[in-house]
Amino acid sequence: MADFEGLYNYWIVIVLAMAGLYIVIARGNLIKKLVGLNIFQASVFVLYISFSKVSGGTAPILEKGIDVYSNPLPHVLILTAIVVGVATTALGLALVVRIRKEYGTIEEDDIHSQDESM
Amino acid sequence: MEEAVNIVILALMAVTVIGIVFIRNLMAVVMLSGIYSLLAASVFVVLDAVDVAFTEAAVGAGISTVLFIGTLALTTRIEKKPAHKPYLPFIVVAITGAALIYGSFDMARFGDAEAVTNKHVAPYYLENTKKHTGIPNVVTAVLASYRGYDTLGEVVVIFTAGIGVILLLGSWRRGLTPPAPHKRDEA
Numbered sequence: 001m002a003d004f005e006g007l008y009n010y011w012i013v014i015v016l017a018m019a020g021l022y023i024v025i026a027r028g029n030l031i032k033k034l035v036g037l038n039i040f041q042a043s044v045f046v047l048y049i050s051f052s053k054v055s056g057g058t059a060p061i062l063e064k065g066i067d068v069y070s071n072p073l074p075h076v077l078i079l080t081a082i083v084v085g086v087a088t089t090a091l092g093l094a095l096v097v098r099i100r101k102e103y104g105t106i107e108e109d110d111i112h113s114q115d116e117s118m
Numbered sequence: 119m120e121e122a123v124n125i126v127i128l129a130l131m132a133v134t135v136i137g138i139v140f141i142r143n144l145m146a147v148v149m150l151s152g153i154y155s156l157l158a159a160s161v162f163v164v165l166d167a168v169d170v171a172f173t174e175a176a177v178g179a180g181i182s183t184v185l186f187i188g189t190l191a192l193t194t195r196i197e198k199k200p201a202h203k204p205y206l207p208f209i210v211v212a213i214t215g216a217a218l219i220y221g222s223f224d225m226a227r228f229g230d231a232e233a234v235t236n237k238h239v240a241p242y243y244l245e246n247t248k249k250h251t252g253i254p255n256v257v258t259a260v261l262a263s264y265r266g267y268d269t270l271g272e273v274v275v276i277f278t279a280g281i282g283v284i285l286l287l288g289s290w291r292r293g294l295t296p297p298a299p300h301k302r303d304e305a
Contacts, residue, residue, distance in 0.1 A: 005121070006227030011219060012128040018215040019135040026207035029197040031144050031189060035151045038182065039135055042158045045174070049167045054236055055229030059166045060256040062248050070166035071240040072256040078170050079261060080272050086177045087279035093189040094286040100193045107198045
């Protein structure tokens with residue numbers, strides 16, 4: 001039971017990450033794929049924040065009379081990752097818009113069959 | 119109490135994701151992914167990562183959703199029915215997930231103050247940040263002071279992505295015609 005409580009966050013993260021991975025590899029729609037990538041990415045954020053939590057700790061803002069803080073370093077990493085993540089999402093979506101202009105579709109099989117028929 | 123909130127919000131995230139997998143209306147998918155980001159931000163508040171929660175709520179739930187909706191306006195709203203049965207992806211995902219769950223048993227338990235990740239360099243920053251920088255918020259101090267060059271590198275990454283987006287979309291926004299479709303291989 002202690003194991004369940006101690007590992008619950010990681011298991012949920014695994015479920016989220018696998019759902020994201022499944023969307024990326026099983027679905028042909030490019031926007032859906034990008035949503036899947038975002039889900040995977042956010043699940044990794046939750047993983048990092050989960051293991052930086054210290055029981056009984058508080059947010060890492062120094063204050064007199066508080067001794068226990070959660071680990072601030074994963075927070076810094078994830079702050080950077082979130083911002084870089086939105087930059088890559090924007091670039092991916094721009095590619096999708098451009099692919100739609102070129103092929104008239106954003107479904108992977110249609111794009112593939114158009115490439116084959118040329 | 120904190121633990122209970124944490125468990126409930128994470129369960130809600132899992133439910134949201136299951137919804138995203140099955141729904142084929144892309145507008146609904148994008149809305150659900152916004153909800154997913156907002157739930158992630160709530161989890162971050164519960165787990166003491168307030169700065170991360172701010173950023174996730176503003177950037178993950180806000181800007182990402184706006185970008186997705188903009189793309190939907192320029193493309194399509196409905197996903198086509200998948201042509202293949204998704205057995206192979208499902209097997210791949212199940213095996214990967216099983217391996218990860220097997221690996222999770224070696225992780226430090228949730229909230230463990232004695233875990234290696236929380237014992238190595240983190241105490242140094244918690245002890246010395248006030249002395250070195252005078253900033254009470256350790257996350258901000260590390261981001262902007264100790265690791266200022268990393269943050270500058272991050273700005274370079276965003277700048278590069280911006281240039282990429284402009285190069286991809288700029289030509290037809292200025293009214294120049296992009297290369298016509300289906301003529302590339304004829305030459």
